[in-house]
Amino acid sequence: MDVIVFLSVSMWEWFALILLIFALYRFEIGHHLGQLAFSGFLLAMCSYMLFIVFEFNLIALLVQPIAAFLFFWLMFKIPPLYASIIVINGYLAYCLVMSTLYLVTEQFGAVITPSTSTNYAFHAMTGLILLLLTWFVVRFRLGFSFVHYGDTGFTAPSLPGLHKKLLPLVTALGCLMLAGFNLIYWRTGYTPLFVVLTALSLGLLGYYAFRMEHEIASARRNKRIG
Known part of the structure; x- marks a missing residue:
């Protein structure tokens, strides 16, 4: 029974996360719902093996983003550098x-213990919030469109100028951020620091994505005019 609950909640959370990523980058969701659900299930299986079977809690936090990247690259055929930055x-x-939800629940004295009903409810709530964010992004047409989906699948634009050199660097820094923040959280358990660092990094990477979106759009307009 615990296995079914774990896989169900984990799949729900992964599905919500992938859906949010698709919404943020304005990918077609309707044509990929089956793939999204299947990817969520496989990633949930991966999480179960790492957390429950092998108990690689620390390593799991480093492996999960890599697994998600592989799905976006190999299953959804998004070019590797773009797959990494969106993941x-x-x-x-x-x-x-x-982490914000965890910080809030701490204020009410709730204790989140792994493999308990409280923990499953916490992660189910996280998935629900991600779905609400997805609805918000779609409803108000937010997000980025520099990776296009066409008849042949996802296609990446030619990057203008400096971005050709910056994108791999930004990707590497993003990976280091994820790894470092997870280590900070699991080693110290200091949630406020984790929240602040994550918010700052998300803001910086979001700003970079906005700049790239703007410059690619400008390059396309200039090409059409020329």
């Missing part, structure tokens, strides 16, 4: 939601 942004958003 990092999405995962940082997830970490921010989860």
